[in-house]
Amino acid sequence: MRVKRAPRFWRIRGYDSMTRIHDATIPIGLITDNGLEDALRALTARAGLDLAEIVDAYAKRGTRRYRPLLEVSRDSKPYLTLSCG
Numbered sequence: 001m002r003v004k005r006a007p008r009f010w011r012i013r014g015y016d017s018m019t020r021i022h023d024a025t026i027p028i029g030l031i032t033d034n035g036l037e038d039a040l041r042a043l044t045a046r047a048g049l050d051l052a053e054i055v056d057a058y059a060k061r062g063t064r065r066y067r068p069l070l071e072v073s074r075d076s077k078p079y080l081t082l083s084c085g
Contacts, residue, residue: 010036014047021047036082041070044085 007027014022022043031039045054049069057070075081 012036012039012043014043016047037072037084040072040082040084044070048085 009028010026010031012022012024012026013020045057049057053067053069056065056067059065059067070084072082072084075083
């Protein structure tokens with residue numbers, strides 16, 4: 001007899017300060033890790049950055065113009081957590 005596994009999913013939450021402004025649940029198989037990182041960058045840019053900040057975030061690292069506003073960070077304890085912004 002096979003044991004049925006609980007469904008696994010990504011939960012995407014967006015905040016403006018302490019106020020939740022977005023909440024979505026996506027099954028793991030619908031999006032790749034890289035796709036999820038791209039989505040987080042897009043949501044962060046859309047919700048909180050002006051056009052100049054978006055351009056600065058895509059400038060080459062190490063240049064005077066570069067700003068790490070759209071870098072995705074990973075934390076794996078106790079669950080894998082990706083954050084941006």
